[in-house]
Amino acid sequence: MSDDSHMHCCNDADNSNDSNNVGSADLTALRERIAQAVRDVKARTPLAQSFTNFVTINLVANAQLAAGGTAAMSFLPDDVIDTASISGADYINVGTLLPFYKDALPQIARAFRKTGHKWVLDPVAAGIGKTRTEILRAFRAAPPTIVRGNASEIIALATMWGLISPDEASRPAGVESVDEVDAAADAAKTLAAFLAKFAPNGQAAVAVSGAVDLVTDGERVYRLPGGSAMMAKITGAGCSLGGVTATYLAVAEPLVAALAATLLYNRAGEIAEAQSHGPGSFQVHLLDALWNLTPEQIADSPIR
Amino acid sequence: MSDDSHMHCCNDADNSNDSNNVGSADLTALRERIAQAVRDVKARTPLAQSFTNFVTINLVANAQLAAGGTAAMSFLPDDVIDTASISGADYINVGTLLPFYKDALPQIARAFRKTGHKWVLDPVAAGIGKTRTEILRAFRAAPPTIVRGNASEIIALATMWGLISPDEASRPAGVESVDEVDAAADAAKTLAAFLAKFAPNGQAAVAVSGAVDLVTDGERVYRLPGGSAMMAKITGAGCSLGGVTATYLAVAEPLVAALAATLLYNRAGEIAEAQSHGPGSFQVHLLDALWNLTPEQIADSPIR
Amino acid sequence: MSDDSHMHCCNDADNSNDSNNVGSADLTALRERIAQAVRDVKARTPLAQSFTNFVTINLVANAQLAAGGTAAMSFLPDDVIDTASISGADYINVGTLLPFYKDALPQIARAFRKTGHKWVLDPVAAGIGKTRTEILRAFRAAPPTIVRGNASEIIALATMWGLISPDEASRPAGVESVDEVDAAADAAKTLAAFLAKFAPNGQAAVAVSGAVDLVTDGERVYRLPGGSAMMAKITGAGCSLGGVTATYLAVAEPLVAALAATLLYNRAGEIAEAQSHGPGSFQVHLLDALWNLTPEQIADSPIR
Numbered sequence: 001m002s003d004d005s006h007m008h009c010c011n012d013a014d015n016s017n018d019s020n021n022v023g024s025a026d027l028t029a030l031r032e033r034i035a036q037a038v039r040d041v042k043a044r045t046p047l048a049q050s051f052t053n054f055v056t057i058n059l060v061a062n063a064q065l066a067a068g069g070t071a072a073m074s075f076l077p078d079d080v081i082d083t084a085s086i087s088g089a090d091y092i093n094v095g096t097l098l099p100f101y102k103d104a105l106p107q108i109a110r111a112f113r114k115t116g117h118k119w120v121l122d123p124v125a126a127g128i129g130k131t132r133t134e135i136l137r138a139f140r141a142a143p144p145t146i147v148r149g150n151a152s153e154i155i156a157l158a159t160m161w162g163l164i165s166p167d168e169a170s171r172p173a174g175v176e177s178v179d180e181v182d183a184a185a186d187a188a189k190t191l192a193a194f195l196a197k198f199a200p201n202g203q204a205a206v207a208v209s210g211a212v213d214l215v216t217d218g219e220r221v222y223r224l225p226g227g228s229a230m231m232a233k234i235t236g237a238g239c240s241l242g243g244v245t246a247t248y249l250a251v252a253e254p255l256v257a258a259l260a261a262t263l264l265y266n267r268a269g270e271i272a273e274a275q276s277h278g279p280g281s282f283q284v285h286l287l288d289a290l291w292n293l294t295p296e297q298i299a300d301s302p303i304r
Numbered sequence: 305m306s307d308d309s310h311m312h313c314c315n316d317a318d319n320s321n322d323s324n325n326v327g328s329a330d331l332t333a334l335r336e337r338i339a340q341a342v343r344d345v346k347a348r349t350p351l352a353q354s355f356t357n358f359v360t361i362n363l364v365a366n367a368q369l370a371a372g373g374t375a376a377m378s379f380l381p382d383d384v385i386d387t388a389s390i391s392g393a394d395y396i397n398v399g400t401l402l403p404f405y406k407d408a409l410p411q412i413a414r415a416f417r418k419t420g421h422k423w424v425l426d427p428v429a430a431g432i433g434k435t436r437t438e439i440l441r442a443f444r445a446a447p448p449t450i451v452r453g454n455a456s457e458i459i460a461l462a463t464m465w466g467l468i469s470p471d472e473a474s475r476p477a478g479v480e481s482v483d484e485v486d487a488a489a490d491a492a493k494t495l496a497a498f499l500a501k502f503a504p505n506g507q508a509a510v511a512v513s514g515a516v517d518l519v520t521d522g523e524r525v526y527r528l529p530g531g532s533a534m535m536a537k538i539t540g541a542g543c544s545l546g547g548v549t550a551t552y553l554a555v556a557e558p559l560v561a562a563l564a565a566t567l568l569y570n571r572a573g574e575i576a577e578a579q580s581h582g583p584g585s586f587q588v589h590l591l592d593a594l595w596n597l598t599p600e601q602i603a604d605s606p607i608r
Numbered sequence: 609m610s611d612d613s614h615m616h617c618c619n620d621a622d623n624s625n626d627s628n629n630v631g632s633a634d635l636t637a638l639r640e641r642i643a644q645a646v647r648d649v650k651a652r653t654p655l656a657q658s659f660t661n662f663v664t665i666n667l668v669a670n671a672q673l674a675a676g677g678t679a680a681m682s683f684l685p686d687d688v689i690d691t692a693s694i695s696g697a698d699y700i701n702v703g704t705l706l707p708f709y710k711d712a713l714p715q716i717a718r719a720f721r722k723t724g725h726k727w728v729l730d731p732v733a734a735g736i737g738k739t740r741t742e743i744l745r746a747f748r749a750a751p752p753t754i755v756r757g758n759a760s761e762i763i764a765l766a767t768m769w770g771l772i773s774p775d776e777a778s779r780p781a782g783v784e785s786v787d788e789v790d791a792a793a794d795a796a797k798t799l800a801a802f803l804a805k806f807a808p809n810g811q812a813a814v815a816v817s818g819a820v821d822l823v824t825d826g827e828r829v830y831r832l833p834g835g836s837a838m839m840a841k842i843t844g845a846g847c848s849l850g851g852v853t854a855t856y857l858a859v860a861e862p863l864v865a866a867l868a869a870t871l872l873y874n875r876a877g878e879i880a881e882a883q884s885h886g887p888g889s890f891q892v893h894l895l896d897a898l899w900n901l902t903p904e905q906i907a908d909s910p911i912r
Contacts, residue, residue: 055361055377057663061843066887071843072733073663076705079737097380099404100707125376129383233595235365235375279370280591287888291841359665359681401684403708429680433687537899539669539679583674584895 027303034260035299037252042068042295046250049073049087050243051080051108053095053124056236059283060091063240066290067264069247077104081111088250090119091243092144097131106138113142116200118249120146122242126156136160143198146254147191148207148242151184158187163194181210185221193218205254207245209238213262217255223304224262228269233279234286241265244290263301267293331607338564339603341556346372346599350392350554353377354547355384355412357399357428360540363587364395367544370594371568373551381408385415392554394423395547396448401435410442417446420504422553424450426546430460440464447502450558451495452511452546455488462491467498485514489525497522509558511549513542517566521559527608528566532573537583538590545569548594567605571597635911642868643907645860650676650903654858657681657695658851659688659716661703661732664844667891668699671848674898675872677855685712689719696858698727699851700752705739714746721750724808726857728754730850734764744768751806754862755799756815756850759792766795771802789818793829801826813862815853817846821870825863831912832870836877841887842894849873852898871909875901 040046049072052060061071072087074080075098084090090112092105112119121144123136140161147157158164164187188206195204196218208214213224231237241261248257268289276282344350353376356364365375376391378384379402388394394416396409416423425448427440444465451461462468468491492510499508500522512518517528535541545565552561572593580586648654657680660668669679680695682688683706692698698720700713720727729752731744748769755765766772772795796814803812804826816822821832839845849869856865876897884890 053377054358054662055365055375058362058666058843061663062887062891065841065843071663073661073704074737076707076737076739078739079705079733082737083733096377097383098402098706099380125383125387129378129380129386131380131382233369235362235369276592278592278595279366280588280595283366283591284588284888284892287891288884288886291886291888357681358662359669359679362666400681401687402706403684429687429691433682433684433690435684435686537673539666539673580896582896582899583670584892584899587670587895588892 030256030259030303031299033252033256034263035295037248037256037260038264038295038298040251041247044251045070046088046247047072047086048089048091048243048246048250049080049083050091050093050246051075051105052091052093052239052243055096056239059236059240060093060243062287063290064243064247066287067244067247069244069250071243075104077107077111080108084112084115084117088118089145089246090117091122091246092119093122093124093239093242094132094135095124095239097129097135099131102131102134105135106142109139109142113198118145118200118254120144120148120242120246120249122239123147123149123153123157124239126153126160133160143195145195145199146205146207146245146249146258147195148209148238148245148258150209150238151180154184154191154206154208155187158191161191161194163187163190181208181212181214184208185214185216188214189216189218189221192216199254203254205258207258207262209241209262213266215255215258215262222259224259224266225302225304226270227266228273230273230276230279230282231265231269234283237265237269259303260298263298263303264290264293267297267301334560334563334607335603337556337560338567339599341552341560341564342568342599342602344555345551348555349374350551351376351390352393352395352547352550352554353384353387353391354395354397354550355379355409356395356397356543356547359400360543363540363544364397364547366591367594368547368551370591371548371551373548373554375547379405379408381411381415384412388416388419388421392422393449393550394421395426395550396423397426397428397543397546398436398439399428399543401433401439403435406435406438409439410446413443413446417502422449422504422558424448424452424546424550424553426543427451427453427457427461428543430457430464437464447499449499449503450509450511450549450553450562451499452513452542452549452562454513454542455484458488458495458510458512459491462495465495465498467491467494485512485516485518488512489518489520492518493520493522493525496520503558507558509562511562511566513545513566517570519559519562519566526563528563528570529606529608530574531570532577534577534580534583534586535569535573538587541569541573563607564602567602567607568594568597571601571605638864638867638911639907641860641864642871643903645856645864645868646872646903646906648859649855652859653678654696654855655680655694656697656699656851656854656858657688657691658699658701658854659683659713660699660701660730660847660851663704664847667844667848668701668851670895671898672851672855674895675852675855677852677858679851683709683712685715685719688716692720692723692725696726697753697854698725699730699854700727701730701732701847701850702740702743703732703847705737705743707739710739710742713743714750717747717750721806726753726808726862728752728756728850728854728857730847731755731757731761731765732847734761734768741768751803753803753807754813754815754853754857754866755803756817756846756853756866758817758846759788762792762799762814762816763795766799769799769802771795771798789816789820789822792816793822793824796822797824797826797829800824807862811862813866815866815870817849817870821874823863823866823870830867832867832874833910833912834878835874836881838881838884838887838890839873839877842891845873845877867911868906871911872898872901872906875905875909
């Protein structure tokens with residue numbers, strides 16, 4: 001299943017509210033690391049490998065290339081594990097599952113854990129289908145470095161892994177249309193802290209996509225406004241954001257990678273919306289904008 | 305296999321011949337129901353789930369989103385059957401088959417029949433390959449609500465199900481280039497009447513794509529002129545029309561859904577052809593036109 | 609895996625150096641056969657069937673349609689072998705493998721050999737993964753008519769089949785960034801000569817994609833300058849070139865098909881680069897250019 005409820009809705013490009021929970025000196029340093037990650041991808045064209053769904057696999061590859069990286073897609077454990085030795089990071093998206101994934105995906109996750117290989121998980125449609133649930137549960141013992149999803153996916157995964165109680169998980173349902181990302185803030189923070197315990201160098205991140213995106217490393221929480229409502233009118237905005245997050249993860253620490261990718265997508269979405277006349281031309285302009293945005297344009301975006 | 309012989313060829317936007325076999329009062333009422341279906345999709349963004357081929361799966365999802373619906377794609381019976389409980393209708397396209405589909409697809413069709421879940425079948429390449437034939441034969445016992453295909457696919461399916469004699473089926477072959485859709489008119493009507501017997505509320509439809517498209521509920525036959533010959537120069541025009549038919553079926557009765565989707569595609573094809581310089585830009589403009597066409601523009605199209 | 613290192617870098621449209629290793633009378637005759645192949649595809653819309661990866665399957669089909677052919681994609685041996693009886697040539701690309709391909713692909717290759725059916729192989733990522741290596745090794749006993757790949761893939765395949773020694777294979781590694789295609793010239797020639805021994809009418813070809821593309825029938829070596837560096841910034845330039853090569857192979861001898869497809873892509877890449885603002889619009893303009901280029905524009909391109 002590929003359900004793309006990834007949505008952005010505002011065009012608030014004002015970054016005067018930046019210092020909400022982040023010291024401004026810290027933020028300046030963080031912005032420099034974001035700009036450096038974007039520069040490094042453009043200079044080094046790192047390989048990020050993907051095991052992703054069939055609906056948006058082409059857009060994932062094209063978005064990674066447009067951001068400056070290179071792409072390789074595979075589904076066979078022998079192939080994926082071989083290629084991981086030359087890829088800077090991997091991306092796993094549990095959208096359209098085939099029967100053999102039930103064994104293949106946990107096997108791959110265990111191999112990544114053994115070698116300390118960094119990877120991004122997109123838990124698409126978490127909570128739907130017995131096979132998907134089994135796979136996502138299995139990842140608990142060999143978890144990713146970054147999880148990127150929408151609010152309900154993040155809550156479903158954190159619940160599935162026993163990190164938050166089903167009570168907490170069910171509470172936000174009523175407010176989902178109003179403020180869905182904030183409803184997942186605690187789940188995201190708890191999940192990121194859990195991932196960090198397993199991460200080779202103790203660093204991890206969770207990114208929640210929504211009207212105002214949220215990124216956390218388990219300690220600090222950053223909110224990233226902006227983007228375009230048209231993102232929800234093409235398939236694969238969220239999936240390809242996950243892929244590009246892996247591209248940045250190949251050259252940067254998890255928090256910086258998650259921030260850089262989300263900021264890039266928000267800016268590219270705004271540009272594409274202004275230039276397009278519908279979802280067909282929106283996707284074309286989105287890929288062009290991913291290619292043309294500069295490290296500075298990305299790093300100087302609003303962060304609260 | 306994904307064989308896209310779906311073709312439209314005329315630009316006859318004149319609807320003066322509307323009353324061929326349809327009373328004009330009936331037609332006015334029908335047009336209002338078509339406009340309402342288009343409005344309902346835009347207002348409610350219904351989910352239509354697809355089990356479709358790998359070639360055009362991205363275009364199917366993007367076309368459903370552009371028409372105003374939402375999309376979810378899946379191949380695992382547990383996933384598909386779970387998701388069907390929240391989808392307004394499903395779409396099954398037998399293009400690129402994998403070995404496990406032989407059991408999965410009949411299992412899914414039986415589950416839909418048990419719950420009275422509405423679905424659209426695109427019998428791509430009907431008649432080619434032993435596995436596809438087995439799957440299509442199995443659907444006879446748990447049939448779809450709508451079948452959409454080209455003339456030879458409709459004839460092949462009706463023959464396979466024993467609804468028309470192989471004699472009838474072979475007769476039209478000689479005239480296929482001249483008037484292929486009309487050659488399938490009897491097969492389409494017979495097939496629609498058969499589907500209606502199984503349909504939860506006794507309503508079904510068959511849509512035959514061609515130079516002048518044909519839609520029937522088993523009693524009346526409607527002919528829809530227009531569209532663009534460029535439709536046959538991109539892959540997935542027919543597949544995505546099937547997906548959008550499922551989107552409309554989520555909010556409307558089968559005849560109205562089949563008419564609305566086909567009319568939308570004919571108008572969008574004409575607009576895209578006028579604006580494009582080849583098949584690359586045609587697809588971009590097609591998606592934009594699917595997004596921008598109004599309920600009135602769609603419903604006021606020529607119907608004979 | 610779909611690794612698209614297919615790259616073109618120059619815009620040298622000057623064909624004054626044409627007569628490097630080719631007599632100018634021969635070249636004039638060759639150009640006429642190339643123009644005729646392009647004309648024949650546009651007139652006859654031949655079917656070329658593909659068994660290809662999930663990343664770029666949509667672009668392969670759309671490129672074949674844009675070049676004037678028709679497309680059908682399949683993965684089941686019964687389906688592929690049935691359809692091959694009505695397709696002019698087939699295309700096999702070993703990008704994203706599934707477990708059942710290990711048996712299916714050799715079975716299909718043997719069926720093609722038995723009936724003398726022409727096909728193009730794209731040995732994507734040759735050398736990576738146990739399953740891919742087993743499949744590529746198996747093709748040695750039932751080889752394709754044309755192989756198209758980048759320099760390292762051609763060298764890897766020729767080594768795997770024991771046509772060149774591992775010593776020869778490892779030598780060019782050091783110079784890959786400078787002149788990678790020429791490093792594969794001997795491997796390509798040897799491979800083409802091997803393929804020709806198996807080919808129904810004793811004719812075969814190998815195409816190596818790079819800054820200056822190389823095509824050989826095992827005797828003569830042709831170099832084709834031009835194209836666009838943006839080809840490496842979209843996924844599927846190489847894969848879809850392989851598919852279009854199969855489209856031309858449906859109407860022409862292998863050398864002419866490989867030359868026509870590569871020349872078409874170089875010219876289309878140059879046009880698309882001049883018209884686009886990034887990889888999103890590049891792909892749109894590429895498909896439009898594949899559709900609009902004339903037989904003469906393609907055949908009159910520089911050949912050395």
